[in-house]
Amino acid sequence: MMLWQCAKPATKRFFPLPNEIFSLGLSSGALAVYSCLLFCEDCKTYQCWPSYRSIGEAVRMSVNTVRKYVTELENQELIVTIRRLSLTRDGRKRNGTLRYTILPIQNAVDLHNQHQIRRLEETVERMRVREKLEVIEEYPS
Template identity: 50%
Template sequence: MKNSSGGNFFSLPNEVFLLGLSPGELAVYSFLQRCENRKTHQCWPSIKTIGKAVGMSENTVRKYIRQLEERELIATEPTEVITKTNGKRNGNLLFTLRPIQEVVNEYYARQLENVELAAERQRIAKLTQERETPA
């Protein structure tokens, strides 16, 4: 996109900052957002391209991609390319970025579930302590 001053820019959803992403996760996710096709929510930059853009080694980029997958912000699929000699080889990963509001809603649901579990544990611990303490 071009803004009125003529510079290139892309939009990063504010909700991303509610998820507690590490700086590395945020950098890789931001680059994927920049590359994303807004209609399909997909892109396929190479690991090398991502690494150059965010100043990380390819192994570090792979680590953050795995973490973003675990957080369910993105999904990846392997692709294949046909060479000039009709051979097949691995292509870049195809990245699909999930709608951020879905991710945020799931994040808050997990947080609420954790709070409810902690409250239940405390209630059980209190009951157990009351039963074990002689009157």
């Protein structure tokens, strides 16, 4: 069973977003950047390398705002980025664009569910402590 498959039809001028993306609580900016990355993605390698500027122009955001949302997508384990280096004509190394790898959506769903379970467990524990404190206050020794 393949966990991730490029969904771009070869003959159509559109691409779908995975339904699960809307259950992850992403900001609208992160959704826009993710959509742009999926649009640029090579279906064989699941990678793309647009610059922050190119993404920003596509989704009408500043470079710094794009950077913020790329970090959000990395934290949600939707993408992995690798910094590429380029050589100038005089042989100096410079930072190039990032290489983005789009990860299987199931990774992000699993991570999101783990966070939700952890929050629920913390809430239950706080409720237990609160109940114990109420009993102690009601029946002091």
